[in-house]
Amino acid sequence: xxxxxxxxxxxxxxxxxxxxxxxxxxxxxxxxxxxxxxxxxxxxxxxxxxxxxxxxxxxxxxxxxxxxxxxxxxxxxx
Numbered sequence: 001x002x003x004x005x006x007x008x009x010x011x012x013x014x015x016x017x018x019x020x021x022x023x024x025x026x027x028x029x030x031x032x033x034x035x036x037x038x039x040x041x042x043x044x045x046x047x048x049x050x051x052x053x054x055x056x057x058x059x060x061x062x063x064x065x066x067x068x069x070x071x072x073x074x075x076x077x078x
Contacts, residue, residue: 011049022050024061031056032064039064 014020015034023039024031027046031053032039050056053063053071063071 014049019051020049021052022056024048024050024056029061030064031061031068033067036064036067038066 011020021034022031023034023036025039025042025046026048027043031050050059050061062075065072
């Protein structure tokens with residue numbers, strides 16, 4: 001997990017290079033696509049970034065119901 005405060009100046013490079021593919025809300029424990037309109041509204045201090053779905057889920061995050069609806073519905077069934 002990468003906190004925005006640790007690599008804020010490099011985050012665009014990490015995204016561009018494909019190292020960061022998902023963003024999450026550390027308070028709500030939700031992750032989603034970088035393009036998610038819900039995610040873009042979150043407080044920047046709560047923003048974390050992940051390389052993969054597996055990384056986010058291993059850290060206890062759940063899929064966003066907005067941008068990852070299919071994954072969210074599968075998670076909800078668990």
